[in-house]
Amino acid sequence: MDRCEVVGSLLIMVLMSADAEPRPLRERGNLARRSASWTIAHATETGAEPAGAQSIQRALVLLNLVAVLARDRPGGVSLSELTRVSERPKASVRRVLLALVQAGYVEQDPETSRYRLGLQAAVLGELASQGADRLGAVSTDSLIRLSDVSSDTAFLTVRHGSYAVCARRQEGPGPIRNYALAVGDRHPLGVGAGSLALLSALPDDEVAAVLSATAAARAQYPRFDDETLHRLVRRSRKAGYALNDGLFIAGSWAVGVVVRDADDRPVAALSVATIAERLGRQRREELVEVLQREAETMHTALTRRTQP
Amino acid sequence: MDRCEVVGSLLIMVLMSADAEPRPLRERGNLARRSASWTIAHATETGAEPAGAQSIQRALVLLNLVAVLARDRPGGVSLSELTRVSERPKASVRRVLLALVQAGYVEQDPETSRYRLGLQAAVLGELASQGADRLGAVSTDSLIRLSDVSSDTAFLTVRHGSYAVCARRQEGPGPIRNYALAVGDRHPLGVGAGSLALLSALPDDEVAAVLSATAAARAQYPRFDDETLHRLVRRSRKAGYALNDGLFIAGSWAVGVVVRDADDRPVAALSVATIAERLGRQRREELVEVLQREAETMHTALTRRTQP
DNA sequence: GATCTCTGGTCCACATTATGGACCGTTGCG
DNA sequence: CGCAACGGTCCATAATGTGGACCAGAGATC
Structure with missing residues (x-):
């Protein structure tokens, strides 16, 4: 359940969090242990312009989350973990995940039903760095x-x-x-x-x-x-x-x-x-x-x- | 305006088009020239389930479009071309592009104001293939x-x-x-x-x-x-x-x-x-x-x- | 220099769209 | 046998994205 301990690295992801205010990090015992939710809070310097495409923002944040979390968990990320970390209702998370899966950016392991990055993500990266x-x-x-x-x-x-x-x-x-x-x-x-x-x-x-x-x-x-x-x-x-x-x-x-x-x-x-x-x-x-x-x-x- | 001629390769992208029906390809002179709009029409076998996240679907399709088109145009893709190819109103395309830019998946050249894949796309790919x-x-x-x-x-x-x-x-x-x-x-x-x-x-x-x-x-x-x-x-x-x-x-x-x-x-x-x-x-x-x-x-x- | 047309970009009334609390069936644990 | 945590689904509500119309600037063309 928790060999997921982030190995001592601070995860700090390039995320523009849905909410802007850089929530006051609550230390939780181990100083090097910062939950990924903190990661999200780490907003960009672009002061969270409330542009008219919030669902897309949320979707991309979730995509990033899948990417970062799956990095440390070879099996993929579970739905419940994503909901915990993203601090949004489970139904919403799942709906977005479905869309990402359908688009090929995320794939779901049919046995464990965990989520990880999909083929399209790799293709995109290949094109981006090419x-x-x-x-x-x-x-x-x-x-x-x-x-x-x-x-x-x-x-x-x-x-x-x-x-x-x-x-x-x-x-x-x-x-x-x-x-x-x-x-x-x-x-x-x-x-x-x-x-x-x-x-x-x-x-x-x-x-x-x-x-x-x-x-x-x-x-x-x-x-x-x-x-x-x-x-x-x-x-x-x-x-x-x-x-x-x-x-x-x-x-x-x-x-x-x-x-x-x-x-x-x-x-x-x-x-x-x-x-x-x-x-x-x-x-x-x-x-x-x-x-x-x-x-x-x-x-x-x-x-x-x-x-x- | 049109050194963009696809060099003789058929672009067929992994896109789940918003609309499902595989529109009857209209040949246009040169047989190897198929517009990218055809590319989009090439729907996936997944018969276009109308899931509850259509804006996300559209956003990802657009992201794919930027990826594919920018592949052949080193300078990036223009807004007008994206609107033409995606067959959606300009305002919508732009709104989605803004969201993608804000999330770092697409970047806009400040001089030519053309769009191409951004840093986050590369990072995602790196994580996907890693x-x-x-x-x-x-x-x-x-x-x-x-x-x-x-x-x-x-x-x-x-x-x-x-x-x-x-x-x-x-x-x-x-x-x-x-x-x-x-x-x-x-x-x-x-x-x-x-x-x-x-x-x-x-x-x-x-x-x-x-x-x-x-x-x-x-x-x-x-x-x-x-x-x-x-x-x-x-x-x-x-x-x-x-x-x-x-x-x-x-x-x-x-x-x-x-x-x-x-x-x-x-x-x-x-x-x-x-x-x-x-x-x-x-x-x-x-x-x-x-x-x-x-x-x-x-x-x-x-x-x-x-x-x- | 007036006009035409092609850009990129913005606005806002409208209704289509996403939302999330409540719910269900399973699994694993003490 | 309950209890908790899981993955997944439903649907009334209102928030959200939509896109036609519009503006300004940059080249062309006459």
């Missing part, structure tokens, strides 16, 4: 090489407004796994290595704008106050790479560098995460060198693709 | 190897009801490109190499069931009558692989083999497509050998993953 200058196609090889040479976990982080989203993740061959960041997780810019690399690449005025935009959301990240972030940005700019030295989760370190698109705008970041012990000065510099090489590879790939 | 025994993760390496050694285009096709959907596609390094099949395209089982491999792997009664289920839809595929398909199935079973010798698009040939999951059920197919000249008996057999090896690799990967 087109032209999309990062997906360009990043694959780099991520594989990075995780290979480092034996650690490599990430592709992209910017989304004032936030950074983990878009891809590649496990290395080594035995050490890092569960601090999973695909879909979202944090304010500056929180995490890739995220910090992105923030540091912005001009000063944008940094300030981002910091004020995420000020409220950063209540959840007590270690990342404005001053700390400013300091981190300065350090990253000076060093040419971003270092996450365990501020987010103690002992979980990472280094990241920014990736620029054809117009030299920072659009993504490559990072490698591991445990503190494996990021001594020496190894760190080796890793940064590889990271920068791969970032450059991606940059030229992006440039080449958008030329013609 | 989990446990998902084919996405397992197929990547095989597809890359296949396209590498063949210098042609490699495909992963999965079964969806009585249809086959192209789930992934990997271009080879060679100069020859095959546009007969793109990610998201859907054809009745039996039409195409991978699709035929899947069909041939089914027991006789299921083959019969599939054929009768797709009988109506196959009106669009005049070359693939029941008798022909039965013959093709027999040939494929005897040979151990499926051969598409240009029946679908003249000169476009392909070979495919089936991939079985942990329970030995046929769930997908690997195939390589190229031009007729590059599929002589000799080369064909070499390719089949490689295909079978990769299918076996995927099978063991799928088995291993679902054991614990």
Whole structure:
């Protein structure tokens, strides 16, 4: 019933919650345990415009929920869990799920009657990362090489407004796994290595704008106050790479560098995460060198693709 | 205004159209030119149950449309084109698009104001192909190897009801490109190499069931009558692989083999497509050998993953 | 420069649409 | 045998999405 314990990673999903107000997180014993309902509450910076398509919003939120929850439960998510987590009546959840199933975005295991992402979701993702200058196609090889040479976990982080989203993740061959960041997780810019690399690449005025935009959301990240972030940005700019030295989760370190698109705008970041012990000065510099090489590879790939 | 000509591939998308009746395709000059509106009309075998979530259905259809159309237009799709193709009032389309944009599944180019798939779509796909025994993760390496050694285009096709959907596609390094099949395209089982491999792997009664289920839809595929398909199935079973010798698009040939999951059920197919000249008996057999090896690799990967 | 037409985008009275509390049948537990 | 939790369904209510009409701007064409 509950090996579902989120392994110590904070699930923070790119969800625009139906309700806007960032509900005051009620700690529940274990500090690392935050229910996915909190995840939902984590609204976007777009101040919840009450556009005229709320059922669609709700449907997509539910789709995201299925995605995130099924990530940690190989068997799929149960209806009751979805209703609990989404905090909506069961009938509504089921109705929406039916629609998603019918469209192929979600599939329901005929035996266990649990829900998980369907074929159409995979197809959509394939199409999303395929087109032209999309990062997906360009990043694959780099991520594989990075995780290979480092034996650690490599990430592709992209910017989304004032936030950074983990878009891809590649496990290395080594035995050490890092569960601090999973695909879909979202944090304010500056929180995490890739995220910090992105923030540091912005001009000063944008940094300030981002910091004020995420000020409220950063209540959840007590270690990342404005001053700390400013300091981190300065350090990253000076060093040419971003270092996450365990501020987010103690002992979980990472280094990241920014990736620029054809117009030299920072659009993504490559990072490698591991445990503190494996990021001594020496190894760190080796890793940064590889990271920068791969970032450059991606940059030229992006440039080449958008030329013609 | 119209370099948008679909390059000669038939777009057939996995869409459950809002309206059910498979509208009588009006040929319009060029025989290979079928407007995407036809694409939509191509309803699923699920006979359009009028479930209580029509706005969601419509939204997802529109999302699919953005995906398919943006595939051929690197810049994105214009609002007017979406309204034309979806055959709904502009206001409605726009309202839904706004919702999709707000949710991050679609993004709008601030300069050209065209729409294309957004970040969330990529994240969703990543999560969809990531989990446990998902084919996405397992197929990547095989597809890359296949396209590498063949210098042609490699495909992963999965079964969806009585249809086959192209789930992934990997271009080879060679100069020859095959546009007969793109990610998201859907054809009745039996039409195409991978699709035929899947069909041939089914027991006789299921083959019969599939054929009768797709009988109506196959009106669009005049070359693939029941008798022909039965013959093709027999040939494929005897040979151990499926051969598409240009029946679908003249000169476009392909070979495919089936991939079985942990329970030995046929769930997908690997195939390589190229031009007729590059599929002589000799080369064909070499390719089949490689295909079978990769299918076996995927099978063991799928088995291993679902054991614990 | 007046006109025509093609964009993308917005408005709002209307009725089609989604909503969710109550309910049912099963399963598993003490 | 109850009790609780599960997946799933029903249907009166009102909230929700709908889409024809409209506006402004950008090229063409004369």
